[in-house]
Amino acid sequence: MNEKRVLNQPGFVLAFRLLVALLASVPLLVLIASIASQSLGPDPGQEVTESLGIAAFQLLIATLCMTPLKRWTGWGAWIRVRRMLGLFAFFYAVLHVLAFLQFILGWSDLWATFTKRPYILAGAVSFLMLVPLALTSTKGMMRRMGRQWKALHKLVYPIAIAAWVHFIWQSRSDVGEMVVYGLIIAVLLALRWKWSGSRALIPFVRG
Numbered sequence: 062m063n064e065k066r067v068l069n070q071p072g073f074v075l076a077f078r079l080l081v082a083l084l085a086s087v088p089l090l091v092l093i094a095s096i097a098s099q100s101l102g103p104d105p106g107q108e109v110t111e112s113l114g115i116a117a118f119q120l121l122i123a124t125l126c127m128t129p130l131k132r133w134t135g136w137g138a139w140i141r142v143r144r145m146l147g148l149f150a151f152f153y154a155v156l157h158v159l160a161f162l163q164f165i166l167g168w169s170d171l172w173a174t175f176t177k178r179p180y181i182l183a184g185a186v187s188f189l190m191l192v193p194l195a196l197t198s199t200k201g202m203m204r205r206m207g208r209q210w211k212a213l214h215k216l217v218y219p220i221a222i223a224a225w226v227h228f229i230w231q232s233r234s235d236v237g238e239m240v241v242y243g244l245i246i247a248v249l250l251a252l253r254w255k256w257s258g259s260r261a262l263i264p265f266v267r268g
Contacts, residue, residue: 068136068138069136069137069138074138074141077142078138078141078142078145081142081145081146082145082149085120085145085146085149086149088112088113088115088116088153089116089153089156091112092109092112092113095108096109105164106160106163106164106165107164107165109160109164110157110160110161110164110165113153113154113157113160114154114157114161114184114228115228116153116157117150117151117152117156117157117224118150118225118228118242120146120147120149121150121191121217121220121221121224122221122242122245122246122249123146123150124143124147124150124217125217125221125246125249127139127140127142127146128140128143128253129249129252132256144198147194147195147198147217148195148198150191151191151192151194151195154188154191158188166181178231179230180226180227180228180230181227183223183224183226183227183230184223184224184227186223187220187223187224187227190216190219190220190223193213193216194213194214194216194217194220197210197213197214208267212264212265212266212267213264213265215261215262215263215265215266216264218250218253218262218264219264221246222246225239225242225243225246228242229243250262
């Protein structure tokens, strides 16, 4: 009982939130340090782009883990950092897209690139679905949208799947890491289905 009381103290929860924010910032800090030390290898643009994309993907998966962690531990602070993790994921995704346009694709002839590299289309679909979630992440939008907010934010499930397709599609020989991520996503979706039914996974459907 005393342990639960300590865990739910405002100061402890704030420290936890700050720790999560720090951990979510680590990929960017490491990338900045690598850029400063010029240790990104022979293709720095590619390395920057991939690092930002993987960070966004990992944080997106982390947001899906918050509900199971809350359910298993009974500690509500997991849910209180979920929105922050989602916004960090969006932040890294924006940087990933900008880096891709700047260092790899260029800012012209986007349509030709989509048709020649279909994995980019999967990534674009994932990113575009992520935008409305970021724009409606404030408490004010949650109040205004009411029950529709949860229906919209179920987009996180197809977003995670599309992002996984984006990464594994461009993998060539080393697909082990993406297979692991795919299994994690599959387990998280299965748990959601088990606990709340199939409607809980369908965007824009209440329930």
